[in-house]
Amino acid sequence: MSVNERILREFLHLKLLLKKNFLVSIRSYFSTIIELLSPIVFVLIFFIIYNYGGRVDYSSKTYQDSLPNCIVSVENRCIDLIFSPMDSPCTVEIMKVLAKNNNMEIYNYPTDTGLIPDMNKTIGFKGGIIGIDSVNSTQQFILAHPNVTLAAVNFLNFPINFTINGVTPNDSLIGVVDRTALSFNVFLNISSNNQFNPPVDYSIEVTTSIQKAIYDYYSVNNNIKQLPTITFDANPFIQFSSINLISLFGGLFYYCGIMISFIFLLYKVAFEKENNLKQGMVMMGLSRSMYWFSWVLTSFTIDLLICLIMIAIGSICKLPFFLGTNFLVLLLNFFLFAISSSSMAFFMVSFIGKTKTAIGIGMAFFIVGSGVQLTFNSMGSIIFQIIYQTDSNGAAFARVILFLLPMFHFSKVLSDINDKIQSYPSSHFTLSDLSENLSGAEYGMDFKIPTTGQSLGFMVVLVVIYLFLSALIEYTISGGFTPKTAKHIDVPHFNDPDVTNATYKALEPSNKSPVIIRGLSKTYTKFLRPSKSVHAIKYLSLDIQKGSVLGLLGSNGAGKTTTIGILTGLHNPTTGDALIYGHSIVKDIDSVRKITSVVPQHDILWLELSAMEHLHLFAELKGVPKSERDFQIAKVLEQVKLTKVANDRCSTFSGGMKRRLSVAMACIGEPKIIFMDEPSTGLDPASKRRIYSLIKDIKKEKVIILTSHDMQEIDVLCDNIVIMDNGYMICNGNSLQLKTKYGEGFSVQVIAKSLEVVGEIVNFVTSSLPNCRFLKQSALQLSFGFPVNTDPKIIVNFFKRLENITKDENNTLMRDWSISHSNMDDVFLKVTQKPKSQ
Numbered sequence: 025m026s027v028n029e030r031i032l033r034e035f036l037h038l039k040l041l042l043k044k045n046f047l048v049s050i051r052s053y054f055s056t057i058i059e060l061l062s063p064i065v066f067v068l069i070f071f072i073i074y075n076y077g078g079r080v081d082y083s084s085k086t087y088q089d090s091l092p093n094c095i096v097s098v099e100n101r102c103i104d105l106i107f108s109p110m111d112s113p114c115t116v117e118i119m120k121v122l123a124k125n126n127n128m129e130i131y132n133y134p135t136d137t138g139l140i141p142d143m144n145k146t147i148g149f150k151g152g153i154i155g156i157d158s159v160n161s162t163q164q165f166i167l168a169h170p171n172v173t174l175a176a177v178n179f180l181n182f183p184i185n186f187t188i189n190g191v192t193p194n195d196s197l198i199g200v201v202d203r204t205a206l207s208f209n210v211f212l213n214i215s216s217n218n219q220f221n222p223p224v225d226y227s228i229e230v231t232t233s234i235q236k237a238i239y240d241y242y243s244v245n246n247n248i249k250q251l252p253t254i255t256f257d258a259n260p261f262i263q264f265s266s267i268n269l270i271s272l273f274g275g276l277f278y279y280c281g282i283m284i285s286f287i288f289l290l291y292k293v294a295f296e297k298e299n300n301l302k303q304g305m306v307m308m309g310l311s312r313s314m315y316w317f318s319w320v321l322t323s324f325t326i327d328l329l330i331c332l333i334m335i336a337i338g339s340i341c342k343l344p345f346f347l348g349t350n351f352l353v354l355l356l357n358f359f360l361f362a363i364s365s366s367s368m369a370f371f372m373v374s375f376i377g378k379t380k381t382a383i384g385i386g387m388a389f390f391i392v393g394s395g396v397q398l399t400f401n402s403m404g405s406i407i408f409q410i411i412y413q414t415d416s417n418g419a420a421f422a423r424v425i426l427f428l429l430p431m432f433h434f435s436k437v438l439s440d441i442n443d444k445i446q447s448y449p450s451s452h453f454t455l456s457d458l459s460e461n462l463s464g465a466e467y468g469m470d471f472k473i474p475t476t477g478q479s480l481g482f483m484v485v486l487v488v489i490y491l492f493l494s495a496l497i498e499y500t501i502s503g504g505f506t507p508k509t510a511k512h513i514d515v516p517h518f519n520d521p522d523v524t525n526a527t528y529k530a531l532e533p534s535n536k537s538p539v540i541i542r543g544l545s546k547t548y549t550k551f552l553r554p555s556k557s558v559h560a561i562k563y564l565s566l567d568i569q570k571g572s573v574l575g576l577l578g579s580n581g582a583g584k585t586t587t588i589g590i591l592t593g594l595h596n597p598t599t600g601d602a603l604i605y606g607h608s609i610v611k612d613i614d615s616v617r618k619i620t621s622v623v624p625q626h627d628i629l630w631l632e633l634s635a636m637e638h639l640h641l642f643a644e645l646k647g648v649p650k651s652e653r654d655f656q657i658a659k660v661l662e663q664v665k666l667t668k669v670a671n672d673r674c675s676t677f678s679g680g681m682k683r684r685l686s687v688a689m690a691c692i693g694e695p696k697i698i699f700m701d702e703p704s705t706g707l708d709p710a711s712k713r714r715i716y717s718l719i720k721d722i723k724k725e726k727v728i729i730l731t732s733h734d735m736q737e738i739d740v741l742c743d744n745i746v747i748m749d750n751g752y753m754i755c756n757g758n759s760l761q762l763k764t765k766y767g768e769g770f771s772v773q774v775i776a777k778s779l780e781v782v783g784e785i786v787n788f789v790t791s792s793l794p795n796c797r798f799l800k801q802s803a804l805q806l807s808f809g810f811p812v813n814t815d816p817k818i819i820v821n822f823f824k825r826l827e828n829i830t831k832d833e834n835n836t837l838m839r840d841w842s843i844s845h846s847n848m849d850d851v852f853l854k855v856t857q858k859p860k861s862q
């Protein structure tokens with residue numbers, strides 16, 4: 025197959041699988057709606073809690089954020105605020121805003137450091153702000169002129185990134201500039217009755233108005249990307265009614281809204297695995313990589329929808345988190361969290377085979393993750409500081425484990441955003457904030473804590489890691505690392521000459537049969553416990569002719585399904601090869617798949633799709649030209665008698681109808697070889713008969729390889745029969761040859777009157793007929809076999825005795841008896857040496 029053909033084939037498979045996923049999602053609309061609505065539900069729950077559940081109404085406690093006016097009563101002058109140092113450009117910029125906010129004048133009041141300022145310069149002042157050069161001078165001024173000044177503020181330090189018109193002032197007057205916090209002292213005059221009668225505590229108004237000036241300066245100055253932490257030694261104030269601590273816990277609800285789809289994804293992929301749908305699809309020729317890729321695309325699309333819904337509903341509810349954060353940042357955080365979780369689900373499902381386990385693990389992640397989310401939300405950035413900045417082996421280990429969890433990075437981003445937007449009502453988290461270390465800034469200059477952008481990047485890394493690991497596991501399981509060469513081993517010794525002949529005939533280089541299996545072996549290796557490795561097939565060699573049905577018989581675990589799995593490319597053989605119309609299954613499985621079809625042991629059906637949709641899907645997969653599709657589909661539907669229900673969903677089908685549909689799907693595309701793994705299992709006699717006649721109809725010009733536990737089916741349908749036991753072919757021949765060779769000649773069935781007399785009957789029959797063998801017991805029915813060359817007189821005499829016993833109504837031994845030729849049941853029991861009682 026050329027590269028172009030291969031690419032086209034992969035695209036076709038992707039298209040078909042996406043179509044399947046789309047149809048299944050639309051049809052199972054209940055679960056799809058739950059998945060898509062979950063973000064709405066969780067955001068609405070949070071909205072209700074946020075607005076009505078325990079919200080403290082701060083608006084009634086809002087304090088004024090303007091400076092109170094001083095009252096002129098002493099020295100014929102009063103000053104609203106003294107600030108220092110006045111020569112610092114940083115201080116002056118903020119004070120200008122404060123003056124503007126309060127409609128006040130701002131004056132310089134130069135002093136010589138250490139000297140008491142000249143009071144004459146302030147005569148006639150009635151309110152206003154004046155600057156003084158140092159804290160020292162401020163204190164001296166207040167001491168010298170009590171009750172002239174309402175309050176004084178001394179700036180102690182500014183953050184390092186404080187800039188004025190984009191320039192860092194390198195403010196030596198402030199002293200310490202290598203810190204991230206902005207701090208100031210406030211002195212309040214509440215001591216005198218002369219001016220403030222009665223004394224009033226204006227600490228909140230004064231500190232609030234200063235703080236407002238700082239924030240206003242920051243919010244108008246675009247060059248400053250983050251607000252400083254402000255510390256001051258006055259009473260803390262409550263100013264903004266929109267700050268609500270509950271909003272910090274929104275992360276828990278956003279997490280839950282996204283994790284519902286994580287549980288659904290685990291369930292859906294595990295369901296296809298548990299029901300062997302994936303395996304069946306691969307046997308039918310679908311590409312494994314496209315199977316996974318289709319799931320990745322489907323789940324990422326659902327994730328995107330969920331994230332958009334979440335952002336839309338959060339914005340409609342006017343939650344500060346959504347209003348205060350840039351849309352792209354929101355989308356990136358939600359979407360990267362969702363797809364990294366989905367990628368983790370793909371990785372986890374590599375180890376999960378059952379839907380119940382998948383749901384259990386999904387729920388555990390949901391519950392434990394919610395707890396973790398709650399902790400991260402409530403502890404804010406402190407927890408991230410501890411995790412990232414603690415220097416110990418334990419912390420390093422925790423960092424590695426937490427790194428692998430998408431929810432951890434998601435919480436970190438939420439925490440960063442909350443840190444920013446909770447600081448001030450008009451604060452926004454913008455794209456430029458992604459490079460800031462917001463959490464680190466709060467705790468000093470140690471920037472080991474990743475930036476918000478890095479946390480988002482970690483989620484991208486997780487997507488790559490988890491998808492890569494999932495692909496690696498899939499590649500290993502599919503035998504990708506097994507060398508693609510047909511390894512040969514010596515022919516073992518077989519007890520049965522027919523088996524030896526069949527083996528050597530198949531090994532003959534001149535053999536041109538359509539199917540030739542040569543020295544096929546398969547060992548399922550247990551890497552951790554090599555001694556427990558299973559040798560499922562051991563040197564299977566045979567050829568199959570066109571227009572014939574080969575029956576593969578064997579007890580459970582004999583190796584039949586593994587044989588079909590290898591011939592359809594599901595597993596790589598450990599040794600040997602098979603040629604299907606000249607194409608090697610080891611070297612050219614793609615060409616083999618073009619001409620083969622499978623009825624897998626488990627139906628590859630989606631309950632949400634109709635019979636017609638299944639057939640269209642597989643017709644396209646098998647490359648049936650569009651013009652022929654309708655005709656072929658109508659034909660197979662008629663053959664399996666499903667025409668009337670063609671447009672009904674498979675969920676309404678009985679087990680027999682599903683099996684018939686599987687057979688119809690295998691017949692689409694006119695394959696040259698059809699593998700049927702127990703095609704009639706679970707069917708009623710009428711349905712079985714339909715399948716039998718279909719097989720008889722289609723076998724002309726084809727090769728059919730059929731496994732079954734139904735001996736009658738094998739007897740009726742198969743031209744050649746192979747019996748496998750413990751991985752070996754132990755018999756090979758047609759039904760008559762096998763019965764003659766291994767059958768007991770005749771078999772006698774006796775129905776006992778009670779279980780107590782079974783032993784007596786067995787003694788009676790085996791002692792009456794020489795070389796008679798007790799074959800099996802099924803409830804009260806006992807089967808015996810005896811050779812064809814038994815003396816007819818002995819047989820006649822034996823039948824007469826049986827007749828006499830059953831005619832006697834008082835007999836306690838048997839109810840009835842019958843005689844027949846040996847059947848395949850007897851052959852099978854004899855060659856596989858099963859115990860003679862069940």
Ligand SMILES: Nc1ncnc2c1ncn2[C@@H]1O[C@H](COP(=O)(O)OP(=O)(O)OP(=O)(O)O)[C@@H](O)[C@H]1O
Binds near residue numbers: 578583584
């Ligand atoms: N994926 C696997 N990994 C390990 N062992 C396996 C695997 N598949 C099959 N086996 C083992 O290989 C042996 C042959 O199994 P296989 O399914 O081919 O038997 P079978 O004849 O088809 O049985 P049944 O009639 O029950 O379907 C069994 O011992 C089985 O346990």
